[in-house]
Amino acid sequence: MRLTKKNNSFIFSSIYSIVLFLPTVILNSSYWGQSDSIYTTFVILTLLFLFEEKYLLSFIMLGLGFSFKFQTIFIVPFIICYYVYKKRFSIMYFLASVGIFWLSGLPAYLNGRNLLAPFKIYANQTGTYKQMSISAPSFWILIGNDYKLLHQTAIILTVTLCGIALYLIMSGKINLENATSYMAAAAWFTWTCPLFLPAMHERYTYLLDILLVILTFMDNKYLKYAAISILISIITNCASLFGTWHFAIQWCIIACVLAWVHFTYTLLNDNKNSNQEEIATEQS
Numbered sequence: 001m002r003l004t005k006k007n008n009s010f011i012f013s014s015i016y017s018i019v020l021f022l023p024t025v026i027l028n029s030s031y032w033g034q035s036d037s038i039y040t041t042f043v044i045l046t047l048l049f050l051f052e053e054k055y056l057l058s059f060i061m062l063g064l065g066f067s068f069k070f071q072t073i074f075i076v077p078f079i080i081c082y083y084v085y086k087k088r089f090s091i092m093y094f095l096a097s098v099g100i101f102w103l104s105g106l107p108a109y110l111n112g113r114n115l116l117a118p119f120k121i122y123a124n125q126t127g128t129y130k131q132m133s134i135s136a137p138s139f140w141i142l143i144g145n146d147y148k149l150l151h152q153t154a155i156i157l158t159v160t161l162c163g164i165a166l167y168l169i170m171s172g173k174i175n176l177e178n179a180t181s182y183m184a185a186a187a188w189f190t191w192t193c194p195l196f197l198p199a200m201h202e203r204y205t206y207l208l209d210i211l212l213v214i215l216t217f218m219d220n221k222y223l224k225y226a227a228i229s230i231l232i233s234i235i236t237n238c239a240s241l242f243g244t245w246h247f248a249i250q251w252c253i254i255a256c257v258l259a260w261v262h263f264t265y266t267l268l269n270d271n272k273n274s275n276q277e278e279i280a281t282e283q284s
Contacts, residue, residue, distance in 0.1 A: 003051065024234055028206055028237070038069075043065050063098065063100025071207065074204070078188075105117060137202070138196075140154055184270070195256065212229050
């Protein structure tokens with residue numbers, strides 16, 4: 001409602017109810033006891049306040065997101081690109097996020113934990129799993145699951161894709177001024193990172209599913225992407241939790257990659273059409 005400037009209680013109630021009863025949300029929070037809903041909430045607030053140019057609040061929310069789960073990192077490439085594009089806030093705001101993240105460990109420090117424990121825990125997590133995918137719809141399963149051979153290539157490819165996105169943003173081919181395009185770009189980054197990075201879990205697409213639901217209510221053409229992403233998440237979560245539907249994982253990955261490619265096309269095409277409309281309006 002804040003992003004679209006529409007005070008519509010029906011839309012609010014609808015999106016709230018849909019998110020609450022998504023099978024992946026129920027499985028993740030109620031059945032599995034994960035805290036993905038909490039860090040996702042703070043990421044959404046980060047994006048909202050960033051768009052509203054309430055930068056300090058935005059980076060406080062980002063730090064709180066990190067205090068719950070490291071998966072908050074998936075939105076950071078977008079925020080870096082937004083910083084480079086806008087140049088309206090200081091890079092020191094990133095330190096505010098680090099400070100909030102560190103302060104969240106204060107009760108543990110008072111009880112004897114090392115002052116650097118939060119940073120060490122996350123640093124150690126990055127090397128815990130030596131697989132290209134842990135039940136996640138990862139692009140690399142189509143290539144091979146050789147972590148030793150492929151993990152550096154995966155990181156380089158992901159960074160390259162984010163760099164290309166930054167170029168497209170700076171050249172005006174991706175619009176961050178419009179609320180819908182802004183959220184679509186954020187969703188693109190949160191889709192790209194889990195799809196191409198190594199050692200991804202199935203629950204890492206939780207944030208993506210929620211962002212796509214929000215996007216659907218901003219523009220219904222995003223419904224197909226939300227439906228595909230949520231269906232794939234249901235299958236991969238059930239495969240991990242219950243050992244079912246493993247036979248469908250490879251097809252899920254193919255569907256996920258194709259949907260990501262089409263989503264990328266839609267993101268670029270929408271901005272192209274928007275630019276043409278602006279030129280036509282100016283000429284008239």
